[in-house]
Amino acid sequence: PKMIKLSAYRLPDYLIEETHLTFELHESYALVHARLVMQRNPSLDTHLPPLVLDGQKLELIDINLNGERLSAMEYTVTDKHLTLQPTTIEFELDTTVRIEPQNNTELEGLYKSSGMFCTQCEAEGFRKITYYLDRPDVMSRFTTTIFADKQNYPILLSNGNPIAQGEDDDGRHWVTWEDPFKKPAYLFAVVAGDLWCVEDTFTTMSGREVALRIYVEPENIDKCQHAMNSLKKCMRWDEEKYGREYDLDIFMVVAVNDFNMGAMENKGLNIFNSSCVLAKAETATDAAHQRVESIVAHEYFHNWSGNRVTCRDWFQLSLKEGFTVFRDTQFSADMNSDVVKRIEDVSYLRTHQFAEDAGPMAHPVRPAEYMEISNFYTLTIYEKGAEVVRMLHTLLGEAVFRQGADLYFERHDGQAVTCDDFIAAMETVSGMDLTQFKLWYSQAGTPRLVITDSYDAATQTYCLQVKQSCPDTPDQTDKKPFVIPLRMALLSQQGQSLPLQLQGESIAMKGERVLAVTEAEQSFIFQKVTEQPLPSLLRSFSAPVIMEYNYSRDDLVFLLQHDTDGFNRWEAGQQLSLQVIEDVVGQLYETDEPMMDSRLVEVFTALLAQDDLDPAMLAEFLSLPSTGYIIEQYEQADPLAIHQAREYVSNQLAYALKEPMRVRYDALRKTSLETPYVAQASDIARRRLQNMLLAYLMRTNDLDILDECVDQFGVADNMTERLAALACLVNSPFTDEAQEALKRFAERFSEDPIVMDQWFSVQAAAVVPSGLERVTHLLEHPAFSIKNPNKVRAVIGAFSMQNTPNFHAEDGSGYAFLADKVIELDALNPQIAARIISPLTRWQRYDLHHQELMLVQLKRIKNSGELSADLFEVLEKSLV
Numbered sequence: 001p002k003m004i005k006l007s008a009y010r011l012p013d014y015l016i017e018e019t020h021l022t023f024e025l026h027e028s029y030a031l032v033h034a035r036l037v038m039q040r041n042p043s044l045d046t047h048l049p050p051l052v053l054d055g056q057k058l059e060l061i062d063i064n065l066n067g068e069r070l071s072a073m074e075y076t077v078t079d080k081h082l083t084l085q086p087t088t089i090e091f092e093l094d095t096t097v098r099i100e101p102q103n104n105t106e107l108e109g110l111y112k113s114s115g116m117f118c119t120q121c122e123a124e125g126f127r128k129i130t131y132y133l134d135r136p137d138v139m140s141r142f143t144t145t146i147f148a149d150k151q152n153y154p155i156l157l158s159n160g161n162p163i164a165q166g167e168d169d170d171g172r173h174w175v176t177w178e179d180p181f182k183k184p185a186y187l188f189a190v191v192a193g194d195l196w197c198v199e200d201t202f203t204t205m206s207g208r209e210v211a212l213r214i215y216v217e218p219e220n221i222d223k224c225q226h227a228m229n230s231l232k233k234c235m236r237w238d239e240e241k242y243g244r245e246y247d248l249d250i251f252m253v254v255a256v257n258d259f260n261m262g263a264m265e266n267k268g269l270n271i272f273n274s275s276c277v278l279a280k281a282e283t284a285t286d287a288a289h290q291r292v293e294s295i296v297a298h299e300y301f302h303n304w305s306g307n308r309v310t311c312r313d314w315f316q317l318s319l320k321e322g323f324t325v326f327r328d329t330q331f332s333a334d335m336n337s338d339v340v341k342r343i344e345d346v347s348y349l350r351t352h353q354f355a356e357d358a359g360p361m362a363h364p365v366r367p368a369e370y371m372e373i374s375n376f377y378t379l380t381i382y383e384k385g386a387e388v389v390r391m392l393h394t395l396l397g398e399a400v401f402r403q404g405a406d407l408y409f410e411r412h413d414g415q416a417v418t419c420d421d422f423i424a425a426m427e428t429v430s431g432m433d434l435t436q437f438k439l440w441y442s443q444a445g446t447p448r449l450v451i452t453d454s455y456d457a458a459t460q461t462y463c464l465q466v467k468q469s470c471p472d473t474p475d476q477t478d479k480k481p482f483v484i485p486l487r488m489a490l491l492s493q494q495g496q497s498l499p500l501q502l503q504g505e506s507i508a509m510k511g512e513r514v515l516a517v518t519e520a521e522q523s524f525i526f527q528k529v530t531e532q533p534l535p536s537l538l539r540s541f542s543a544p545v546i547m548e549y550n551y552s553r554d555d556l557v558f559l560l561q562h563d564t565d566g567f568n569r570w571e572a573g574q575q576l577s578l579q580v581i582e583d584v585v586g587q588l589y590e591t592d593e594p595m596m597d598s599r600l601v602e603v604f605t606a607l608l609a610q611d612d613l614d615p616a617m618l619a620e621f622l623s624l625p626s627t628g629y630i631i632e633q634y635e636q637a638d639p640l641a642i643h644q645a646r647e648y649v650s651n652q653l654a655y656a657l658k659e660p661m662r663v664r665y666d667a668l669r670k671t672s673l674e675t676p677y678v679a680q681a682s683d684i685a686r687r688r689l690q691n692m693l694l695a696y697l698m699r700t701n702d703l704d705i706l707d708e709c710v711d712q713f714g715v716a717d718n719m720t721e722r723l724a725a726l727a728c729l730v731n732s733p734f735t736d737e738a739q740e741a742l743k744r745f746a747e748r749f750s751e752d753p754i755v756m757d758q759w760f761s762v763q764a765a766a767v768v769p770s771g772l773e774r775v776t777h778l779l780e781h782p783a784f785s786i787k788n789p790n791k792v793r794a795v796i797g798a799f800s801m802q803n804t805p806n807f808h809a810e811d812g813s814g815y816a817f818l819a820d821k822v823i824e825l826d827a828l829n830p831q832i833a834a835r836i837i838s839p840l841t842r843w844q845r846y847d848l849h850h851q852e853l854m855l856v857q858l859k860r861i862k863n864s865g866e867l868s869a870d871l872f873e874v875l876e877k878s879l880v
C-alpha cells in the first residue's frame with residue numbers, strides 16, 4: 001500500500017450528475033446495475049483524460065458507454081480500478097457487477113448481517129458495491145431500486161423518499177427510492193430485511209411533518225423508545241441551538257448486529273450498530289442509555305455538519321467529525337449535567353487520545369498523509385477535533401460562534417469543503433486572524449503548559465508565568481506555539497474568586513476569564529490583588545493540554561472542597577489521588593505495607609459527610625483515576641505495580657470509609673428499590689453513586705455486604721444495578737456466588753446478544769487470577785463469534801484494554817493471545833484487526849521488560865503472512 005498525501009489533492013477529472021442504481025439481491029450473489037450520467041469536470045479544460053473508476057472485489061458482467069457495449073479492448077480492469085476512454089464531454093456509463101454479500105466479512109460495502117442486507121460505505125466501501133468515483137468531492141443525485149424476495153425481505157430501504165414499488169410474479173418485489181439531495185457515495189445506503197418499525201412524527205420549526213422510523217428485528221421492537229425520544233429531542237435542540245431544520249420527509253434509523261463502527265449518518269437512512277440504538281431498563285445500563293442518546297444525536301447532527309456540507313477529501317475528516325462530536329457533547333451536556341459530561345469527556349480524552357498522541361500513530365487533526373483511511377477514524381480526529389472546535393467556541397464566545405456556524409452552513413450548503421473553510425467562516429464573523437490557531441489542525445502531539453506564579457504583597461501584583469511546548473511526534477519536530485485558551489480564576493483563602501485586572505486594564509473582571517496563551521513564554525500580570533491567591537487554572541479543561549502547576553497537597557485538598565469550578569474541583573481530587581497512588585507505586589518495590597497519605601481518606605470522609613453535595617459530583621470525586629490514565633503519567637510505566645498500587649489505595653479507602661459508605665449505600669439502595677427506573681440525570685447519578693459505593697464496600701470482603709450485593713443483583717429492575725453487582729461479584733474472592741450469578745444472568749439473557757456482550761466483557765475484564773484462561777474459555781462459548789465486532793470488543797477488547805494484570809502478565813501470555821487474535825481477525829475483518837491491536841502499539845510507554853514482550857508479538861504479526869493494508873500501516877508505524 002502506498003501513502004496518499006493531502007498535498008497531492010487534485011480536482012476530480014469527471015463528475016457524476018446522476019446515479020441510478022438497481023440491486024438484485026439473492027442468497028448467493030447480488031447484481032448491481034449502475035447507470036451514471038457523467039461529464040468532464042467543467043472547472044477543468046475540455047481535454048478528455050482516461051476515466052479511472054474505483055472498484056474492488058467486483059466481477060464485471062457488462063459495460064456500456066452511451067448505450068454501446070464496450071469490447072474487452074476498450075477498457076482495463078485491475079483489482080482496484082476500471083479504466084476507459086470517454087469520447088464526449090457528457091456521457092452515460094452503464095455497468096453491471098456481481099458481488100457476494102453473504103461472504104463479506106469485512107462489513108464494508110454490501111453485506112449480510114443476521115439475515116438482512118445492509119451497507120457501510122464510509123469511507124471507501126461504495127467501491128465494493130459498484131465501479132464509481134468513490135471520493136467525497138464527487139456528489140451526485142441518486143435513485144435506487146431494490147429487488148428481493150418478498151417473504152424474507154419485506155422491507156426495502158434506501159436514501160430519500162420512496163417513489164415507486166411493485167411485485168413480480170416470482171415472489172419478488174421491488175421499491176424505488178429517490179434522494180433529492182446531491183451526496184457523495186459514502187452517504188449511500190441500502191437495507192433489505194424482515195424488519196419491524198417504531199414510528200413517530202416530528203414537526204419541524206417551519207411546520208413540516210417528518211415521519212420518524214426506527215427499524216429493528218422483531219424481537220427488539222420493545223427497545224426503540226429511548227432512541228426515538230432521543231431523536232425527537234436532538235431534532236428540536238438542533239433547531240433551537242443551531243437553527244438547523246431537517247430537510248427530508250422521512251428520517252429512518254436501522255439497527256444491525258454486525259457493524260464495525262457505532263453508527264453511520266447515511267442521508268435519511270442512518271444505520272446503527274444495534275448496541276448504539278437499542279435500550280430499555282432491563283437490558284441496557286445508564287451508560288448505554290446515554291450512549292444511545294448521544295450517538296443518535298451525533299448521527300442526526302451530521303445531516304448538516306457532514307451531509308449538507310461535506311468534506312472535500314478524507315484529510316478533512318475532522319471537519320465533520322470534530323464539529324459533530326462538539327455538537328453532540330453540547331447536546332448531552334444540555335440534556336444531563338454539563339460538569340459531569342465534561343468530566344467524562346476529559347477523562348476519556350486524557351486516557352486514550354493523549355496516549356494516541358504520544359504513540360507511534362500520532363497524527364494531526366488534519367493528517368497530511370495516510371495509507372488506509374479506515375485507520376484514521378481516531379480519537380484525535382474525533383475527540384481532539386471536538387476540543388479544537390470547543391476552543392474556538394471559548395475564544396469567540398457563544399454568540400459569535402453561532403454566527404460563524406450559520407455562515408459556514410450558508411456559504412457551503414451543498415458543497416464539499418475543507419477545515420480552512422470552516423475557520424474562514426469563523427474569521428469572517430469574529431474579525432479575528434486565526435492563522436496561528438490553525439496550528440491545532442496541522443501539529444500533532446499534546447502541548448504542555450508549565451505555569452509558575454509569584455505574588456508581591458507590597459505592590460499587590462500577581463504574576464502568572466506560562467510556558468508552552470509540544471513534544472516531537474512522528475515526522476514532526478520543533479513545533480510552533482499554539483493558541484491556548486486558558487480559563488482561570490484566582491481564589492481567596494475563603495475560596496472566593498478575586499477580581500481579575502490585568503496590568504494596563506482600567507476595570508476588573510469578576511469571577512473568571514480566558515487568557516489567550518500564544519507565545520512559548522508569556523507572563524500575565526494582575527494588579528490590585530489584595531492577598532496571596534490560589535490560582536484555579538485551565539477551568540473546565542479549556543484546552544487539550546497537559547498542565548503543570550506545583551500545587552501542594554493541601555492546595556489540592558482545598559480546591560477539591562472549595563473551587564468554584566466543578567470541573568476543577570474534580571481535577572484537584574484526581575491530582576491528589578494520582579500523587580497518593582504514585583507514592584504507593586514507589587513504596588511497593590520496597591514493602592508490602594506502604595504508608596498512604598492520610599489526606600485522601602480525610603477529604604473523602606468530609607465529602608461523604610456533606611449532605612448538600614450533588615450525588616453526581618460525589619460519585620465523580622470518589623472515583624480514582626483509571627489505571628490507563630495513571631500509566632500515561634509515566635515515561636516508562638510498570639503496569640503491574642500501577643495496578644497493584646491503585647488496588648491498594650482503593651482497598652485502604654474502602655476499609656477506612658466503610659461505615660459512612662455503608663450508610664449512604666443503604667439509603668441510595670432504598671430509594672432505588674422504591675423508584676421505578678427512569679434514565680434521567682438525577683436517577684443516573686443516584687445509581688452511579690450507589691454502584692460505586694457497592695464496589696468499594698465489596699473490597700472489604702464483608703459477608704453482610706456480599707448478601708447485599710447478591711440481593712441487588714437478583715432483585716434489580718434494571719441493568720445498571722444488576723450489571724454493577726455482577727461486576728463486583730466477578731471481581732471478588734466469592735467465586736461460588738459469582739458463578740451462580742453468571743449462570744443466572746446467562747440463562748435469563750442468552751437470547752439477547754447485546755446483553756450477552758456485557759456478560760462477556762465483565763468476565764474478560766475481571767482482574768482476578770487466571771484471566772487469560774477464562775478469556776480463552778469465553779471464546780469457545782456458543783454465543784461468541786469472531787465475525788461479530790461487538791463480541792470481539794466485548795471479549796478481546798475488554799481483556800486487553802481493561803484487564804491490566806492479566807493482559808500485561810510477566811510471561812507475555814496476554815500479548816501473545818492478542819497477537820493470535822489480531823492475525824486471525826485480519827483475514828476476516830481488517831478494520832477490526834487494525835483497531836484491537838492498538839494496546840500493543842503503545843509499547844514505548846512501558847518498562848523495558850514489557851516493551852520487549854510487546855515487540856516480539858508485533859514482529860510476529862508482521863511476519864505472519866499477507867497483511868491487510870489496514871494492519872500493515874499500523875505495524876509499519878509501530879515498529880520504526
Ligand code: DPP
Pocket residue numbers: 122261262263264265298299321
Ligand atoms: N459513523 C461514523 C460517525 O458517525 C462515521 N461517520 O462518526
Ligand code: ZN
Pocket residue numbers: 298302320321324
Ligand atoms: Zn460522526
